[in-house]
Amino acid sequence: MKRKAVSLLLLLLPLAVAARAGAARGAVADPPRVASFELPTSTGTVALDGLRQKVVLVDFWASWCGPCRQSFPWLSAMSERYGASGLVVVAINLDKNRELAQAFLREFSPPFIVAFDPAGKTAEAFDVRAMPSSYLVSRTGRLVYAHAGFDRRDADAIETQIKEEISK
Amino acid sequence: MQLEPTEQTEPRESAEPASSSSALRERLSAAALALLLAPAAAMADSAATTQIDYTTLFYGEQGRTQVFEPIVRATRLFGDGQSISAQLGIDVITGSSPSGALPSGSVQTVTSPSGRDITVPAGQIPLTKFEDHRFGLDGEWQKPWGSFFTSTVGAHVSREKDYQSLGLNAKVSADLMQRMVTVTVGGGYNDDSVFPVGGTPIGLSDGSEVSKGANSKRVKSVLFGVSRVLTRRWILSVDGTRTFERGYLTEPYKVISLVSPFNGLPVGQLTDNRPSSRTRSSALLSSVYHLRNDIIYTSYRYYWDTWSVRSNTIDLKYRHDLREGWYFEPHVRYYRQGAASFYTIGLSTQLAPPEYATADYRLGRLTTLTIGADFGFRVGDNPSQWTLRAEYIRQKGDGLDPNADGVQSSFDPSPAINTVTAVIGYSFNF
Amino acid sequence: MKSSAKWLRLMIVFALPVLAGGCATVRPWDRDLLAEKRMRFIPNPMLHGIDEHIYFSKEASMGGQDVSGGGCGCN
Numbered sequence: 001m002k003r004k005a006v007s008l009l010l011l012l013l014p015l016a017v018a019a020r021a022g023a024a025r026g027a028v029a030d031p032p033r034v035a036s037f038e039l040p041t042s043t044g045t046v047a048l049d050g051l052r053q054k055v056v057l058v059d060f061w062a063s064w065c066g067p068c069r070q071s072f073p074w075l076s077a078m079s080e081r082y083g084a085s086g087l088v089v090v091a092i093n094l095d096k097n098r099e100l101a102q103a104f105l106r107e108f109s110p111p112f113i114v115a116f117d118p119a120g121k122t123a124e125a126f127d128v129r130a131m132p133s134s135y136l137v138s139r140t141g142r143l144v145y146a147h148a149g150f151d152r153r154d155a156d157a158i159e160t161q162i163k164e165e166i167s168k
Numbered sequence: 169m170q171l172e173p174t175e176q177t178e179p180r181e182s183a184e185p186a187s188s189s190s191a192l193r194e195r196l197s198a199a200a201l202a203l204l205l206a207p208a209a210a211m212a213d214s215a216a217t218t219q220i221d222y223t224t225l226f227y228g229e230q231g232r233t234q235v236f237e238p239i240v241r242a243t244r245l246f247g248d249g250q251s252i253s254a255q256l257g258i259d260v261i262t263g264s265s266p267s268g269a270l271p272s273g274s275v276q277t278v279t280s281p282s283g284r285d286i287t288v289p290a291g292q293i294p295l296t297k298f299e300d301h302r303f304g305l306d307g308e309w310q311k312p313w314g315s316f317f318t319s320t321v322g323a324h325v326s327r328e329k330d331y332q333s334l335g336l337n338a339k340v341s342a343d344l345m346q347r348m349v350t351v352t353v354g355g356g357y358n359d360d361s362v363f364p365v366g367g368t369p370i371g372l373s374d375g376s377e378v379s380k381g382a383n384s385k386r387v388k389s390v391l392f393g394v395s396r397v398l399t400r401r402w403i404l405s406v407d408g409t410r411t412f413e414r415g416y417l418t419e420p421y422k423v424i425s426l427v428s429p430f431n432g433l434p435v436g437q438l439t440d441n442r443p444s445s446r447t448r449s450s451a452l453l454s455s456v457y458h459l460r461n462d463i464i465y466t467s468y469r470y471y472w473d474t475w476s477v478r479s480n481t482i483d484l485k486y487r488h489d490l491r492e493g494w495y496f497e498p499h500v501r502y503y504r505q506g507a508a509s510f511y512t513i514g515l516s517t518q519l520a521p522p523e524y525a526t527a528d529y530r531l532g533r534l535t536t537l538t539i540g541a542d543f544g545f546r547v548g549d550n551p552s553q554w555t556l557r558a559e560y561i562r563q564k565g566d567g568l569d570p571n572a573d574g575v576q577s578s579f580d581p582s583p584a585i586n587t588v589t590a591v592i593g594y595s596f597n598f
Numbered sequence: 599m600k601s602s603a604k605w606l607r608l609m610i611v612f613a614l615p616v617l618a619g620g621c622a623t624v625r626p627w628d629r630d631l632l633a634e635k636r637m638r639f640i641p642n643p644m645l646h647g648i649d650e651h652i653y654f655s656k657e658a659s660m661g662g663q664d665v666s667g668g669g670c671g672c673n
Contacts, residue, residue, distance in 0.1 A: 131626045333669035403639075452662050485637060
């Protein structure tokens with residue numbers, strides 16, 4: 001019985017360690033500069049460098065990702081609410097098949113910029129750890145906030161960060 | 169550029185496949201509209217959906233048991249990843265199953281456990297007629313906890329004429345190593361009772377003496393599983409289960425023939441009697457592989473228990489998708505088991521009966537071969553999913569026993585059982 | 599109970615090669631195929647439940663990926 005308990009403990013130990021290792025989200029303490037990207041959109045191209053003086057919310061998504069489906073209405077709301085105050089939402093699609101992305105977009109008709117990166121080069125540069133992931137880039141091109149996954153309970157925290165950045 | 173966002177993590181919800189039903193679409197656009205009017209965080213459960221699954225099983229053994237089983241299941245999926253489901257199933261069972269008694273060279277009359285006399289034609293194995301209904305209610309609640317854990321809690325109640333089962337089960341899964349590995353630990357407990365029609369016969373007796381009341385059967389089980397993403401197209405899983413059964417594990421309606429060692433003719437019968445404890449173990453290795461468009465499912469299971477039953481199961485499925493919602497999936501399963509230590513085809517009148525004995529063919533050496541296919545389709549533009557399944561199951565025991573006494577060596581105590589099953593399923597979301 | 603500890607250790611040993619076996623990670627944006635519903639070990643739990651029920655009533659074995667089996671007087 002004792003041995004069984006020990007074996008079970010050994011089994012659960014890595015789980016506990018893993019759980020501690022991952023706090024959910026947060027502001028980046030010493031904001032690093034974000035390398036620019038230039039990606040195609042349905043109408044032309046978008047370049048991060050071209051959006052200096054704007055606060056940019058960069059979101060990585062794919063049509064097959066369930067939480068992305070939930071994040072889109074929220075991204076739309078952010079874009080409509082803070083667009084006039086200087087927020088630009090750039091949603092980078094990572095689908096390998098563009099047709100799947102288009103079908104998704106027909107469902108949502110998002111009011112923000114959608115860029116396509118089927119090779120995932122930008123995602124690699126941003127070191128995306130989960131789908132979806134969003135990154136808040138300041139007017140000076142620095143990464144100020146990173147969030148992996150989408151959870152409605154965290155949405156408020158990101159919105160607070162957005163408000164803070166656009167007021168700077 | 170390599171960012172080092174130290175406080176970043178995996179998502180609370182893993183990426184689930186996107187459903188593209190128009191009902192869901194409607195709900196989502198409604199949700200999007202609501203969003204423009206309400207604060208983001210207040211969208212609460214506007215993303216919740218309900219799925220209804222309905223299936224009916226037709227099960228027919230050639231000349232034996234027939235089962236008709238409609239099942240309905242409702243699942244509520246919430247925006248935060250939680251889900252709750254409830255399932256109701258009714259089995260209507262009619263027909264007959266082998267009593268365990270042996271065939272004889274002439275017409276024989278055997279007494280069923282409920283006291284009826286049954287006339288059995290020469291050379292055929294005696295069957296017991298039965299009729300039953302089973303009601304089963306199942307509930308399940310799944311909840312993600314933080315970014316890495318998911319818990320599942322379930323309960324069930326089922327009731328038959330002579331059997332009742334109450335059960336609870338729970339499991340926890342953890343995603344590790346950047347979601348490359350999932351570890352699952354679980355356990356279950358069933359509190360069952362057996363109350364045979366006409367009372368419980370005393371084991372290895374002529375069956376005339378019975379005890380009234382219910383017999384208890386308690387089942388505890390534990391599960392340990394590890395699944396791993398190997399490549400973009402391949403996942404592998406290893407699962408072990410261990411089940412502890414304690415209590416009344418005998419089949420009250422089964423009998424064992426008493427045969428004359430001189431000519432092998434059945435001269436009487438004794439009731440089935442099994443140990444009151446059984447520990448079962450299983451180890452399952454399963455793989456799912458994504459080809460360019462098709463999927464291959466393979467699994468192998470090794471099973472062993474304290475009654476000395478050992479078995480090997482190989483299962484293969486190949487899914488070919490024609491277009492959204494349309495697929496064809498052939499299926500083959502091969503199963504082979506060894507006999508329980510106390511399995512016997514009959515008992516000799518010359519020898520003292522053993523402590524435990526059964527002639528139930530399901531505890532003998534046997535092979536099961538299943539061949540079938542699933543066909544999924546949709547009707548018109550409706551996103552509701554239809555599924556049809558047809559399977560043929562051939563089960564065969566050991567066959568002629570050259571060491572059997574006298575006339576018994578010329579009878580097959582476990583002739584092949586041919587079964588056809590058909591399932592029709594219908595699912596929709598709203 | 600002693601045999602249970604043995605069983606648990608056996609399971610851990612059995613699971614090790616699955617846990618080990620290379621450290622290549624499938625990146626989050628490369629999980630399109632893995633995210634498909636048909637890539638689950640049990641894509642249709644209801645049909646799976648029916649199968650378990652049928653084989654439990656016809657054979658002497660049980661066990662797989664679940665702890666909720668049995669619960670009927672069919673065997």
